[in-house]
Amino acid sequence: MVRGLPDLTVYDTFPKLLLHHAAVRGNRPAWREKDFGIWQTWTWSEVADEVRSFAMGLKVLGFQRGDRLAIVGDNRPHLYWAMLAAQSLGGIPVPMYQDAVANEMRFVLSHAEVRFAVVEDQEQVDKLLEIKSDCLTLEHLIYNDPRGMRNYPQPFLTSYAKVQELGRAEQADNPAFFEESVAQGKGGDLSVILYTSGTTGQSKGVMLAYSNVIMSARGG
Numbered sequence: 001m002v003r004g005l006p007d008l009t010v011y012d013t014f015p016k017l018l019l020h021h022a023a024v025r026g027n028r029p030a031w032r033e034k035d036f037g038i039w040q041t042w043t044w045s046e047v048a049d050e051v052r053s054f055a056m057g058l059k060v061l062g063f064q065r066g067d068r069l070a071i072v073g074d075n076r077p078h079l080y081w082a083m084l085a086a087q088s089l090g091g092i093p094v095p096m097y098q099d100a101v102a103n104e105m106r107f108v109l110s111h112a113e114v115r116f117a118v119v120e121d122q123e124q125v126d127k128l129l130e131i132k133s134d135c136l137t138l139e140h141l142i143y144n145d146p147r148g149m150r151n152y153p154q155p156f157l158t159s160y161a162k163v164q165e166l167g168r169a170e171q172a173d174n175p176a177f178f179e180e181s182v183a184q185g186k187g188g189d190l191s192v193i194l195y196t197s198g199t200t201g202q203s204k205g206v207m208l209a210y211s212n213v214i215m216s217a218r219g220g
Helices: 014-024 044-061 077-088 102-111 122-134 160-173 177-184 210-218
Strands: 029-035 038-043 068-072 092-096 116-119 140-143 157-159 190-195 205-209
Touching: 014 044, 014 077, 014 177, 014 210, 029 044, 038 044, 044 077, 044 160, 044 177, 068 077, 068 102, 068 122, 077 092, 077 116, 077 177, 092 102, 102 122, 116 122, 122 140, 140 160, 157 160, 160 177, 190 210, 205 210
Parallel strands: 068 092, 068 116, 092 190, 116 140, 140 157
Antiparallel strands: 029 038, 190 205
16 A cells, blocks of 8 residues: 555545545545636535436436446546446446547447447537437437537437436435445456547457556556
């Protein structure tokens, strides 16, 4: 154990580390983002609450351990929280390039057998709608930015805020589920699938366990 770091044999997944930091430094800043020139700050406790509510909302929608959740958008807090939410339920996030064309997305979504996708905005929604009929496992499409989405009637489309609303209600009815689900995770579990750019051939999915990523971040 490195001095000043949590015991990584105990806190061996990112969701476990999140809950640890929320418990020991809950009021300390964890995340910052500049929005319209103004810095927005979330504490560790606030981030844990955001992740918990989204995870519980995914549970309501039928997300199960082992499911893959695609992430498409810029590097923004809500998309990282969606990754943590999927991991908290034993799922695997699959980040995708936000500037990828629909055909490139089709391959990744099909190859990774993605059931859920979280995207930033209308532009990404339109690209996924174009290829959804070819992606046989894709069932749910969740968007973060509601601008321009008013006239989209597809029943499989849900806003990020709505998923969190569902999650908060589920958390009230089933308060122990989230922590119990996080506790089931192990360092050897698959944490993420990262697809290469495909510049020299077909894109390939790189599968990384929590232990790989955490040790790399630690410098080990």
